[in-house]
Amino acid sequence: MSSTAILTRLSEEEDIFRGSVREFARNEIGPHVSRMDREMKIDAALVKKLFELGLMGIEIPENLGGAGATFFMSVLAVEELSRVDPSVGVMVDVQNTLVNNALVRWGTEEQKTRYLSRLATDTVGAYALSEPDSGSDAFALSCRAVPDGDSYRLTGTKLWITNGGEAGIFIVFATVDPDAGYRGITAFLVERDFEGFTVGKKEDKLGIRASSTTELILSGARVPRANVLGEVGKGYKIAIETLNEGRIGIGAQMIGAASGALEHAMAYTKERKAFGKPIAEFQGVQFQLAQAATELEAARLLVYNAARLRDAGEPFLVEAAMAKLFSSQVAERVTSQAIELYGGYGYTKDFPVEKYWRDAKIGAIYEGTSNLQLQTIAKYLLKD
Numbered sequence: 197m198s199s200t201a202i203l204t205r206l207s208e209e210e211d212i213f214r215g216s217v218r219e220f221a222r223n224e225i226g227p228h229v230s231r232m233d234r235e236m237k238i239d240a241a242l243v244k245k246l247f248e249l250g251l252m253g254i255e256i257p258e259n260l261g262g263a264g265a266t267f268f269m270s271v272l273a274v275e276e277l278s279r280v281d282p283s284v285g286v287m288v289d290v291q292n293t294l295v296n297n298a299l300v301r302w303g304t305e306e307q308k309t310r311y312l313s314r315l316a317t318d319t320v321g322a323y324a325l326s327e328p329d330s331g332s333d334a335f336a337l338s339c340r341a342v343p344d345g346d347s348y349r350l351t352g353t354k355l356w357i358t359n360g361g362e363a364g365i366f367i368v369f370a371t372v373d374p375d376a377g378y379r380g381i382t383a384f385l386v387e388r389d390f391e392g393f394t395v396g397k398k399e400d401k402l403g404i405r406a407s408s409t410t411e412l413i414l415s416g417a418r419v420p421r422a423n424v425l426g427e428v429g430k431g432y433k434i435a436i437e438t439l440n441e442g443r444i445g446i447g448a449q450m451i452g453a454a455s456g457a458l459e460h461a462m463a464y465t466k467e468r469k470a471f472g473k474p475i476a477e478f479q480g481v482q483f484q485l486a487q488a489a490t491e492l493e494a495a496r497l498l499v500y501n502a503a504r505l506r507d508a509g510e511p512f513l514v515e516a517a518m519a520k521l522f523s524s525q526v527a528e529r530v531t532s533q534a535i536e537l538y539g540g541y542g543y544t545k546d547f548p549v550e551k552y553w554r555d556a557k558i559g560a561i562y563e564g565t566s567n568l569q570l571q572t573i574a575k576y577l578l579k580d
């Protein structure tokens with residue numbers, strides 16, 4: 197990548213890809229968004245189409261059925277899907293930036309052949325780190341893994357697991373030695389039908405309601421030793437590194453949500469009349485739109501920069517934290533502004549903007565709360 201590269205200029209391949217995801221989102225997801233939000237479920241037929249379009253295996257090598265594309269393409273896909281429905285956006289995000297990514301980087305050849313080929317073609321994945329008593333303090337997790345012959349037995353509860361309702365493959369973090377602190381944490385590949393593993397309660401949420409968020413119950417779940425991902429005791433490294441990348445995907449989800457809300461607001465303000473003219477002709481309204489568009493552009497530049505750094509093999513830790521922090525703040529502001537520009541109508545479920553606002557709230561919470569992003573940035577600033 198040249199040092200003078202323009203961040204928002206897409207290659208021909210990226211541009212064609214973004215166009216096709218945009219069209220798909222508008223035509224095939226758009227008509228179902230409000231119903232899926234009400235029903236708290238992404239249509240199974242839609243999930244199937246995500247696989248058919250290659251959106252569930254963007255970085256998976258072509259010989260395993262994936263698209264063999266870049267991380268930046270995943271970011272473009274998440275942004276475009278979230279512009280229409282951030283619930284679909286996060287399903288694709290978790291699949292690509294966390295689950296597939298961890299397997300591509302740490303899977304054995306055998307694990308890659310077995311699992312990545314399914315994740316590229318028909319199986320949703322989930323990433324299970326959080327527990328009822330450990331979220332920000334992720335490495336205080338208590339899920340326990342005990343060796344048992346050629347297997348491990350996993351016992352504990354995972355909470356808030358995105359895609360839990362649909363997933364067939366779960367990356368589950370557990371400790372093989374609670375006294376070893378983070379050095380005991382190990383990542384396991386768990387299949388939905390493994391003995392002793394069940395998907396529990398589904399959360400009834402404020403936003404991204406169609407995205408399933410579930411509890412996972414491990415009651416001595418039997419996981420073959422061959423399903424340890426990476427090394428025993430090195431799960432913390434997998435968690436840290438995948439979440440650093442996943443954060444950029446959440447940034448993409450947030451700029452997508454903000455773009456969707458702003459587009460609706462722009463169209464509405466050209467149509468809605470007050471004092472004898474479209475409200476878009478009032479300078480006060482124009483300035484609100486201009487402010488929102490400017491903040492959105494700044495957030496997009498942060499997200500694209502972090503993604504391009506990652507693809508270039510450059511350090512991106514701070515840039516990713518800044519991208520997630522800022523894009524989630526911008527998404528909250530822009531989606532809130534969109535509601536105000538719709539007036540009373542914006543406050544109802546008959547119009548799309550209230551949903552974007554509800555959906556935007558999650559950006560400050562998952563994959564590291566805003567405070568945790570600030571902590572990462574501050575640590576970098578103050579290091580000797």
Ligand SMILES: Cc1cc2nc3c(=O)[nH]c(=O)nc-3n(C[C@H](O)[C@H](O)[C@H](O)COP(=O)(O)OP(=O)(O)OC[C@H]3O[C@@H](n4cnc5c(N)ncnc54)[C@H](O)[C@@H]3O)c2cc1C
Nearest residue numbers: 323324325326330331332356357358409562563564565567
């Ligand atoms: C919809 C949804 C989907 C999710 N999906 C997944 C998933 O797929 N996989 C997964 O593993 N997890 C998932 N999570 C969990 C998510 O990552 C955690 O909720 C998040 O990390 C925060 O943890 P917590 O909820 O335990 O909050 P806590 O850690 O209890 O934080 C509560 C508050 O304290 C603040 N705080 C905590 N520690 C500090 C500190 N040191 N300094 C300053 N402030 C601090 C936080 O910023 C926050 O404001 C999901 C959560 C939700 C809501």
